[in-house]
Structure formats: C-alpha cells, structure tokens
Amino acid sequence: MNFLKISWDEWGYSLNKKAQLFLKGFSYSMTANVISLLISTLVILIVPKLIGVEDYGYWQLYLFYASYVGFFQFGWNDGIYLRYGGKEYDSLDKKVFFSQFWMLTMSQLIIAAIIFLLSIYFIDEIERQFILIMVAVSIVIMGVRAMPIYILQATNRVKQFAMIIILERILYFFLVILLLFIGVREYKLMVVADIIAKLISLFYAMYICREIVFCKVSAFNFNFKEAIDNITVGVKLMFASIASMLIIGVVRFGIERSWDVEVFGKLSLTLVLSNVMLLFINTVGIIIFPILRRTDKEKLSSIYVTMRDFLMVILLGALVFYYPIKDLMSVWLPKYQESMIYMALVFPMCLYEGKMALLINTYLKTLRKEKMMLKINIISLVLSVLITIFTTVVFKNLNLAITSIVIILAFRCVFSEVYLSRILKISVCKDIFLELTMSMIFMLTGWFIKSFVGIFLYVIFYIIYLVAKRKDIKSSIKNIKILMKAHSLV
Numbered sequence: 001m002n003f004l005k006i007s008w009d010e011w012g013y014s015l016n017k018k019a020q021l022f023l024k025g026f027s028y029s030m031t032a033n034v035i036s037l038l039i040s041t042l043v044i045l046i047v048p049k050l051i052g053v054e055d056y057g058y059w060q061l062y063l064f065y066a067s068y069v070g071f072f073q074f075g076w077n078d079g080i081y082l083r084y085g086g087k088e089y090d091s092l093d094k095k096v097f098f099s100q101f102w103m104l105t106m107s108q109l110i111i112a113a114i115i116f117l118l119s120i121y122f123i124d125e126i127e128r129q130f131i132l133i134m135v136a137v138s139i140v141i142m143g144v145r146a147m148p149i150y151i152l153q154a155t156n157r158v159k160q161f162a163m164i165i166i167l168e169r170i171l172y173f174f175l176v177i178l179l180l181f182i183g184v185r186e187y188k189l190m191v192v193a194d195i196i197a198k199l200i201s202l203f204y205a206m207y208i209c210r211e212i213v214f215c216k217v218s219a220f221n222f223n224f225k226e227a228i229d230n231i232t233v234g235v236k237l238m239f240a241s242i243a244s245m246l247i248i249g250v251v252r253f254g255i256e257r258s259w260d261v262e263v264f265g266k267l268s269l270t271l272v273l274s275n276v277m278l279l280f281i282n283t284v285g286i287i288i289f290p291i292l293r294r295t296d297k298e299k300l301s302s303i304y305v306t307m308r309d310f311l312m313v314i315l316l317g318a319l320v321f322y323y324p325i326k327d328l329m330s331v332w333l334p335k336y337q338e339s340m341i342y343m344a345l346v347f348p349m350c351l352y353e354g355k356m357a358l359l360i361n362t363y364l365k366t367l368r369k370e371k372m373m374l375k376i377n378i379i380s381l382v383l384s385v386l387i388t389i390f391t392t393v394v395f396k397n398l399n400l401a402i403t404s405i406v407i408i409l410a411f412r413c414v415f416s417e418v419y420l421s422r423i424l425k426i427s428v429c430k431d432i433f434l435e436l437t438m439s440m441i442f443m444l445t446g447w448f449i450k451s452f453v454g455i456f457l458y459v460i461f462y463i464i465y466l467v468a469k470r471k472d473i474k475s476s477i478k479n480i481k482i483l484m485k486a487h488s489l490v
Contacts, residue, residue: 057265079234243377254392266339344446
C-alpha cells in the first residue's frame with residue numbers, strides 16, 4: 001500500500017498534544033469499555049444459563065427494539081455532535097444548550113406518550129405490549145441522556161462520558177445479579193433493571209453537565225432555529241445510523257417472524273458473542289473523531305493507512321478466538337449448543353463492523369460526508385430487505401438468512417471504503433481482496449470442519465496473509481514509532 005510522501009517527524013511533533021489527549025482519553029474510555037466487556041460477558045454467561053430460552057428471547061426482543069429509540073431524536077443530538085465536534089466544553093453557549101436540552105425532553109415525552117397509548121389500545125399480546133411500553137420509557141431516558149453524552153464526546157471530555165457508561169453498566173449488572181440471586185427468573189424484572197440503571201445514569205449525566213441542564217428558567221426560550229439547524233445537519237447521520245442498524249435488524253426481524261422467539265433468542269446470543277470485540281473498537285472511534293476534526297486534512301490519508309493496517313491484522317487474528325469460544329459456550333450453555341455453529345457464519349461481521357466503526361464512519365464524519373453515509377446505508381438496507389424476503393419468506397432457510405448478515409455487511413464495507421479511498425487518494429483494492437478471501441476461508445473452515453483441523457487451516461492462511469502484508473505492517477510500525485518518539489520528547 002502506497003503512503004503519501006509527508007514528513008512523519010513534522011506530523012509527530014505537530015500531534016504531540018493530540019497524542020497526549022488521545023492516550024488520556026483512551027485510558028478512560030478503555031476502562032469504561034473493559035468494564036462493559038466484563039459485564040456483558042458475565043451477563044452472556046449467566047443469564048441464558050438461568051432463565052428459560054423463551055424468556056431470554058423476549059429479553060433480547062426488548063433490547064432489539066430499544067436499540068432503535070435513537071430514531072425518535074430525529075438527528076437532534078447527531079447534529080450537535082457534528083456541529084460542535086472538536087470544540088472546547090467551556091466555550092459552549094450554555095444557555096443555548098439549556099433550551100435545547102429541555103426542548104428535546106418535551107419532544108421525547110410526547111413521543112413516548114403516543115407509543116404508550118398505541119401499545120395499550122392496539123397490541124393484544126401481553127408480552128409484546130409490555131416490551132413496547134418499556135421501549136416508550138427508554139425513548140425518554142435514552143433520548144434525553146443522549147444530549148449530554150454527545151456533548152461530552154464532541155468536546156473530548158472522555159473521562160466524564162466514561163463515568164456515565166461505567167455507572168450504568170455496574171448498576172445494571174448489580175441489579176440483574178441481585179434478581180437472579182434471590183431466585184427471580186422473569187425477564188420483565190430484568191428489563192426494569194435495565195431501565196433503572198439507565199435512569200440513574202441519566203441523572204448523573206445531568207449532574208455532570210449541570211451548567212447546561214440547570215440554568216435559570218428565564219434563560220429558556222424556544223430556540224427553534226438552533227433545533228432545526230441541529231436536526232438538518234444531524235438527520236442524515238441519524239438516518240445513516242438507523243439504516244446501518246436495520247441492515248442486520250431486518251434480517252433479525254425476518255427470522256423472528258418466520259420462526260419463533262426461541263430461535264430469535266438463540267441467534268441473538270451468537271450475535272452478541274460476535275459483537276463483543278466491537279466494544280474495544282468503538283472506544284477508539286469515540287476518541288478519534290474530535291481529534292481528527294482538529295487534524296490537517298493532508299495528514300488524514302497517511303493516518304488512515306497506518307490505522308487500517310494495524311486494525312485488520314488484529315481483527316483477522318481475533319477470528320481465531322471463535323474456536324475456543326464456541327466449544328466453551330457449547331459446554332456452558334447446552335440449551336444453545338445447536339446455535340453455536342452459526343457463530344462460524346456471523347463471527348466475521350466483527351471484521352467489517354469494526355472497520356466501519358473505527359475507520360470508515362469516523363473518517364466520513366470527519367470529512368462531513370454524512371449524506372454519502374446515508375446513501376450507502378440505504379442501498380445496503382434495500383439489499384438486506386430483498387435478501388431477507390428470499391431467505392426467510394420464499395426459501396425459509398435459516399442458514400442462508402444468517403449467512404446473508406455477513407454478505408450484506410461486507411458489501412457495505414467494501415462500497416464505503418472504495419468511495420473513501422478515492423477521496424483520500426489511496427489504493428485499497430489488494431487489501432479488500434485479501435480480507436474477503438480470509439473471511440471466506442474462515443466461514444468455510446468453521447462451518448464444514450468441526451475438529452481442530454479447522455483452526456489449524458485458518459492459522460496457516462493467516463500466516464500467509466501476514467507474509468503478504470509484511471512490508472505494509474513494517475511501514476506502519478515504523479510510522480507509529482516515529483510518532484511515539486516525538487511524543488516522548490515533549
């Protein structure tokens with residue numbers, strides 16, 4: 001892969017302050033995500049072991065629906081994130097954000113009330129009615145909490161943002177374990193535990209941003225122009241994010257409708273396991289965005305190439321963990337043993353989702369290409385809908401439906417990176433081909449070869465990949481060393 005000819009010494013010295021901010025922010029955010037990772041892992045190990053498959057399916061259905069509550073913010077918080085990304089928190093006009101915060105709160109309360117009433121009068125099934133009512137509550141909590149969280153992320157106050165996440169996850173874990181300890185096996189109370197944890201974290205987020213949340217009442221005014229500006233800017237990013245989630249969500253919805261809630265729960269478990277490593281990747285992405293916004297555009301191409309080489313070596317190597325995870329989970333959760341084989345088909349999704357989250361989306365947001373993000377995600381979503389109709393309705397083939405998840409995500413990732421590479425004027429065709437080949441090898445060996453021979457074959461191909469990429473890897477290591485050396489001379 002060809003690098004742009006720039007002075008790495010000059011880049012290293014100019015990024016000293018940014019490097020310090022990155023490392024400091026990374027340590028806070030990494031702590032939050034390590035805690036989230038540990039808690040998620042423990043919940044994955046404990047909850048499906050103790051509650052029934054059907055209850056676990058309903059629990060996952062609530063989490064599935066709740067993941068889309070951001071849609072009802074209409075891009076309001078996304079616009080704040082994009083418009084104010086890279087600014088200093090102290091420089092923000094607190095009165096403006098005070099009005100925006102409470103206007104957003106009013107809008108979320110109205111929307112939640114509408115969903116609550118619709119659930120009461122039009123949903124007959126008790127379980128789904130309960131889930132939708134709890135989702136309505138989540139709309140208010142998550143929508144309101146999102147504003148201080150996005151403000152903290154945009155202004156690079158990673159420590160405060162991390163503390164909000166840590167508080168929520170620890171409370172959630174404590175409440176779930178307490179319920180299980182006293183003998184509760186009802187998913188509804190676990191949903192309530194999730195709501196309580198999020199509510200308390202909302203109060204804490206309001207306290208952290210109290211200069212914004214708690215101003216004098218006289219400072220409030222219905223600043224519709226500011227709201228419209230934020231929504232106009234953020235709606236494209238919001239729809240891009242929702243469309244991105246729906247790419248997998250449509251397939252999951254098709255599976256839930258064509259089969260039953262137990263199959264949905266089992267598939268959800270494999271997806272959760274496959275997404276665990278994305279917590280680390282999202283940590284880096286959150287910190288990188290405000291830093292890249294302050295970086296000279298001519299340096300972005302070289303930074304991208306260096307980050308890409310390291311990321312793909314790590315992600316392709318991490319696929320090896322599928323084998324021990326599958327065997328351990330099959331022993332620990334015998335009720336889910338038959339679904340663990342599907343991990344071979346969905347595990348590579350972390351490869352493409354990881355690259356999208358850390359590199360491609362972060363760069364597209366930095367370059368303010370959210371309109372293109374929306375176009376790419378809509379095209380991928382349409383493809384997802386068409387494939388889902390064929391796999392879940394026409395053929396009703398679960399294997400094909402699950403395989404389609406990785407195919408669609410790979411398509412979106414390749415499409416996005418080819419577009420981005422043209423802007424950055426870099427070549428990625430060889431790398432894309434190698435990564436697609438490695439993904440296919442992994443899926444084939446994992447699905448058809450059940451013994452240790454599968455992992456042995458994949459490791460051999462991974463070594464071949466490292467040999468083919470050795471020059472690029474050496475160049476990236478050299479560039480990072482130069483940057484770190486410059487950092488040490490501060």
